[in-house]
Amino acid sequence: MIFVTVGAQMPFDRLIRVVDEWAGRHQRTDVFAQIGQAQYQPRHIRSCESMGPDEFHATLEAANAVVAHAGMGSIISAVERRKPILVMPRRSDLGETRNDHQVATARQFGALGLVEVAMDEHELAAKLERIDELQAAPGPDGRASPHCVMCPFADKPERCAQRAVTSACPHLLSAVHAFLAEEHPAIEQYAIAPAAAGIA
Amino acid sequence: MDGRTSKRVLAISSGGGHWVQLLRLEPAFDGCDVAYATVSPKYRSEVPGRRFYVIRDATRWNRVALLVQAVQIALIMLWERPDVVVSTGAAPGYFAMRLGKLLGRRTIWIDSIANVEQLSMTGQLVGRYADLWLTQWVHLARPGGPYFMGAVL
Numbered sequence: 001m002i003f004v005t006v007g008a009q010m011p012f013d014r015l016i017r018v019v020d021e022w023a024g025r026h027q028r029t030d031v032f033a034q035i036g037q038a039q040y041q042p043r044h045i046r047s048c049e050s051m052g053p054d055e056f057h058a059t060l061e062a063a064n065a066v067v068a069h070a071g072m073g074s075i076i077s078a079v080e081r082r083k084p085i086l087v088m089p090r091r092s093d094l095g096e097t098r099n100d101h102q103v104a105t106a107r108q109f110g111a112l113g114l115v116e117v118a119m120d121e122h123e124l125a126a127k128l129e130r131i132d133e134l135q136a137a138p139g140p141d142g143r144a145s146p147h148c149v150m151c152p153f154a155d156k157p158e159r160c161a162q163r164a165v166t167s168a169c170p171h172l173l174s175a176v177h178a179f180l181a182e183e184h185p186a187i188e189q190y191a192i193a194p195a196a197a198g199i200a
Numbered sequence: 201m202d203g204r205t206s207k208r209v210l211a212i213s214s215g216g217g218h219w220v221q222l223l224r225l226e227p228a229f230d231g232c233d234v235a236y237a238t239v240s241p242k243y244r245s246e247v248p249g250r251r252f253y254v255i256r257d258a259t260r261w262n263r264v265a266l267l268v269q270a271v272q273i274a275l276i277m278l279w280e281r282p283d284v285v286v287s288t289g290a291a292p293g294y295f296a297m298r299l300g301k302l303l304g305r306r307t308i309w310i311d312s313i314a315n316v317e318q319l320s321m322t323g324q325l326v327g328r329y330a331d332l333w334l335t336q337w338v339h340l341a342r343p344g345g346p347y348f349m350g351a352v353l
Contacts, residue, residue, distance in 0.1 A: 007217075008215050071314070072218075075353075076353055077220060104317045108316045114353075168350070169349070172349045176286070176308060177227075179284075179308060
């Protein structure tokens with residue numbers, strides 16, 4: 001099953017139309033889409049306006065691949081369940097969002113190898129042709145989990161042994177926990193100094 | 201933590217990706233007494249056993265909704281009396297950081313991972329009100345904050 005989702009905030013007809021036409025061409029009956037308050041009503045795929053979290057997670061679990069806008073809710077949800085995901089960013093000049101942050105998000109997560117990216121309808125149509133071959137991103141060191149690809153100690157394995165986690169970066173979690181516990185470590189002790197990361 | 205009283209935490213954000221990121225921080229709240237506040241009752245089932253508050257959804261383009269949301273957050277803060285306020289984003293986080301400092305609480309801002317090229321507008325505004333001010337991208341970290349300590353993904 002292919003699960004298509006445009007997130008909770010706004011519709012994204014440009015994406016739904018391409019998927020719907022692709023499904024029609026290939027007589028795909030295994031596509032389900034959450035489309036928001038859309039103008040475009042799909043003719044070939046099943047759809048709903050919105051989903052609660054339980055329904056969303058159940059549908060995601062049953063999916064072989066995800067097609068989505070480049071929103072972080074969709075990307076994180078797919079990646080944490082090891083589902084391959086193809087994203088197309090919303091564009092502000094078409095009124096699909098208020099700014100173009102999704103374009104940068106798509107590029108960055110594409111470069112990290114966590115998502116497959118289609119920048120426009122043509123790329124989306126082309127990449128849908130190979131959607132069944134799409135694989136979830138391999139984890140660091142080829143391990144099962146894709147998490148921690150942004151680990152601050154990714155290149156210093158002696159400082160991070162937890163290369164495969166199912167939650168947020170353990171360094172982030174322990175920093176927040178330490179702060180909550182009022183252990184008051186000097187922030188420089190656990191934050192990554194920009195200079196150390198090669199930032200001027 | 202001293203084991204006598206657990207820290208009271210208010211975790212608050214808008215919906216969608218900000219909420220998903222807030223949930224990813226749950227392990228960091230281990231041992232704390234956590235309440236959640238967000239903009240949709242649909243999310244209640246994702247934080248079973250926690251106190252859960254629904255606030256008005258608002259963006260900076262809707263002043264009336266913003267005002268309603270700010271008042272709701274103020275009431276929640278007075279009722280909950282959190283020791284620490286944590287947010288991943290947008291308008292609810294902004295109000296919670298401001299009110300938190302006003303009430304002498306400690307505040308944590310974790311800027312959304314969606315902001316790859318620059319800190320979110322709200323993230324820039326709240327910097328001076330966040331005791332722990334974090335970005336999830338190393339190239340956005342600066343001396344004095346926002347700091348980088350890893351990401352939710």
